[in-house]
Amino acid sequence: MSTSHQTSDHKEIQKWAEERGGVPARVKGTGNKDNGVLRIHFPEHSESKDLEEISWEDFFKDFDQDKLDFLYQDQKASGEQSTFHKFLNKTDK
Numbered sequence: 001m002s003t004s005h006q007t008s009d010h011k012e013i014q015k016w017a018e019e020r021g022g023v024p025a026r027v028k029g030t031g032n033k034d035n036g037v038l039r040i041h042f043p044e045h046s047e048s049k050d051l052e053e054i055s056w057e058d059f060f061k062d063f064d065q066d067k068l069d070f071l072y073q074d075q076k077a078s079g080e081q082s083t084f085h086k087f088l089n090k091t092d093k
Contacts, residue, residue, distance in 0.1 A: 006071045006088070010060050013070045020083050024059035025051040038062055042083055067091075 007013060017023070017040045026036035028050050038059060041051045063070075067090045073082040 003075075004071055004073050004084075006069050008063075008069050008090070010056075010063075013063075013072075014056055016072055016074075016085075020081060022083070024054050024056050026054055026062075028052050036062075038066070038068070038087060040083075040085055045083070063087075 020042060021044045022040040022042050025039045025041035027039060028036070030036040039051055041048065041053065069088045069090050071086045071088055073084040076082045076084075
């Protein structure tokens with residue numbers, strides 16, 4: 001059974017990402033130099049050249065500034081660990 005969760009807790013988001021080999025990233029060419037579209041990148045599963053790794057500190061600064069929530073799934077319906085996630089505006093609740 002797959003269940004999704006929603007949070008804005010920095011520690012919970014970082015723990016979820018790191019357990020799956022995820023790193024904080026921005027999409028290149030979006031926003032200005034210090035602020036772009038945020039992503040959790042899973043280098044083991046993708047070699048996207050459109051993403052630049054950033055620090056967790058920078059990631060969460062932009063996450064809070066953009067007033068985002070993090071929607072994520074722990075497991076797929078098959079029971080496998082899931083990397084599904086999505087960023088939501090807090091007003092989308």
